[in-house]
Amino acid sequence: MTPQPSWSADQPAPNRGEPRELTLAVGAPAHGGHCVARPVDDPGGRVIFVRHALPGETVRARLTEMTSRTWRADAVEILQASPDRVESVWPEAGPGGVGGGELAHVALDAQRTWKRWVLADCLRRIGGQEVADAVAALPEASAAAAVPIEPMPTDAAAQASSSARRRALAGTATRTRVSLTVGEDGRPGMHAFRSGTVLPLRRLPLAVDAITEIGLLERSRWRAHYRPGMRIEAIAPSGGEPVVLLDERLLTAQARSTGRRRVREVVDASALGLGELTYSVHAEGFWQVHVDAPRVLVERVVHGALGEDLEGAADSRVLELYSGAGLFTLPLAALVGSGGEVVSLEGNEQAVRDARRTLHDHPAARLASGRVSARSVRELAGSLTGGRPDVVVLDPPRQGAGREVIEAVGALGTERIVLVACDPAALARDLGTLLRSGYALSSMSALDMFPHTHHFETIVVLERS
Numbered sequence: 224m225t226p227q228p229s230w231s232a233d234q235p236a237p238n239r240g241e242p243r244e245l246t247l248a249v250g251a252p253a254h255g256g257h258c259v260a261r262p263v264d265d266p267g268g269r270v271i272f273v274r275h276a277l278p279g280e281t282v283r284a285r286l287t288e289m290t291s292r293t294w295r296a297d298a299v300e301i302l303q304a305s306p307d308r309v310e311s312v313w314p315e316a317g318p319g320g321v322g323g324g325e326l327a328h329v330a331l332d333a334q335r336t337w338k339r340w341v342l343a344d345c346l347r348r349i350g351g352q353e354v355a356d357a358v359a360a361l362p363e364a365s366a367a368a369a370v371p372i373e374p375m376p377t378d379a380a381a382q383a384s385s386s387a388r389r390r391a392l393a394g395t396a397t398r399t400r401v402s403l404t405v406g407e408d409g410r411p412g413m414h415a416f417r418s419g420t421v422l423p424l425r426r427l428p429l430a431v432d433a434i435t436e437i438g439l440l441e442r443s444r445w446r447a448h449y450r451p452g453m454r455i456e457a458i459a460p461s462g463g464e465p466v467v468l469l470d471e472r473l474l475t476a477q478a479r480s481t482g483r484r485r486v487r488e489v490v491d492a493s494a495l496g497l498g499e500l501t502y503s504v505h506a507e508g509f510w511q512v513h514v515d516a517p518r519v520l521v522e523r524v525v526h527g528a529l530g531e532d533l534e535g536a537a538d539s540r541v542l543e544l545y546s547g548a549g550l551f552t553l554p555l556a557a558l559v560g561s562g563g564e565v566v567s568l569e570g571n572e573q574a575v576r577d578a579r580r581t582l583h584d585h586p587a588a589r590l591a592s593g594r595v596s597a598r599s600v601r602e603l604a605g606s607l608t609g610g611r612p613d614v615v616v617l618d619p620p621r622q623g624a625g626r627e628v629i630e631a632v633g634a635l636g637t638e639r640i641v642l643v644a645c646d647p648a649a650l651a652r653d654l655g656t657l658l659r660s661g662y663a664l665s666s667m668s669a670l671d672m673f674p675h676t677h678h679f680e681t682i683v684v685l686e687r688s
């Protein structure tokens with residue numbers, strides 16, 4: 224029998240009546256950081272999305288939300304544990320805790336298996352059979368129908384360490400950006416999962432040491448500056464000292480005001496023959512958060528766009544969409560040289576100003592500010608010499624580029640497209656549109672850029688078929 228709620232539907236459970244507990248048999252992971260589960264006493268019964276569990280486990284779970292469409296629960300007691308369960312690296316992100324560390328109880332290799340499964344599932348279920356078949360045919364996908372989720376170099380090194388402690392903490396201490404909120408009681412924390420409530424925190428295990436050492440959670444140093452509801456952003460740039468943004472105020476790590484609004488990011492592009500690339504980025508602007516992400520992404524995207532042999536890249540014409548502060552624009556402009564062109568489009572004006580500063584001595588780059596739309600894609604492509612680009616690079620936000628933009632890109636007749644996606648569902652949709660627009664998948668790779676969360680990044684390269 225399907226268990227019935229003791230409170231009205233469409234309300235989070237804890238707000239009405241007593242939280243209710245069930246014993247669940249946990250099945251496959253689903254997109255969003257939870258697993259599909261069913262009550263052990265009703266295996267054909269209603270699906271419940273359970274967090275903090277692992278496939279194959281039996282758990283006692285507390286229902287956290289019941290709507291007419293979705294029931295959610297947190298595993299609060301593990302009755303039969305998976306061999307992939309480990310001591311959480313971030314217990315404060317466990318059941319009833321803050322969002323953003325929902326896989327912290329899963330061994331790192333098993334997190335990547337989980338994400339690979341979700342990627343394959345999204346490609347098949349959302350992209351359709353055509354997308355699933357195209358991915359399965361790639362040599363890197365082998366029989367498993369989706370590509371492996373590759374560890375970032377820092378995390379792989381920690382996993383291979385001779386120190387058991389370092390191995391156990393692999394995937395932590397890699398985030399160069401951390402956002403906190405000050406709670407009603409003046410203590411800094413993060414929001415509880417799917418809630419506006421701020422839960423105070425004692426540790427920030429995912430943050431790089433440079434951020435932990437600022438001591439944002441310590442009463443003595445920072446509390447005098449905090450006000451309830453205030454947003455705290457900690458930023459540890461690769462090319463300078465960390466800074467802290469308190470709402471609009473920028474402070475040094477010693478809590479002194481600073482007039483400096485921009486930080487310096489340095490990316491090692493020696494593998495591309497470019498040495499160190501230096502970027503000027505607004506402190507509150509978008510930058511890839513994993514300490515290795517800028518370098519690894521630059522290498523993948525540049526090779527995807529310009530080919531393995533970069534000697535042949537000179538004079539190429541590139542259209543780049545959703546370009547942010549110019550992470551990819553700079554190496555692309557450097558490699559296409561004065562005979563080539565890189566036209567980029569970004570919606571955030573501040574990011575475009577940052578990119579203009581960074582690229583001021585690269586005549587190959589033209590940086591446009593505005594919304595990416597079917598029309599802006601056609602207009603910008605038409606402004607390139609010859610009326611169309613050789614390659615289009617897109618790195619859209621989580622919701623993807625969407626059908627109209629992707630169809631407009633597909634209609635340009637460009638030889639190659641590089642799509643970077645941070646959401647597998649959006650990737651599956653956009654990829655399906657590109658395949659139907661006459662493109663064939665040439666390579667796909669996926670990076671574990673957000674360890675201990677369900678997120679990961681995918682890079683696909685397509686060629687005109």
Ligand SMILES: C[S@@+](CC[C@H](N)C(=O)[O-])C[C@H]1O[C@@H](n2cnc3c(N)ncnc32)[C@H](O)[C@@H]1O
Binds near residue numbers: 547593594
């Ligand atoms: C995932 S970020 C990528 C930025 C850059 N490639 C990087 O890696 O740093 C996506 C970017 O798209 C921009 N963006 C989001 N929606 C947009 C839209 N409709 N039109 C133009 N830009 C948009 C955001 O401001 C953000 O800078």
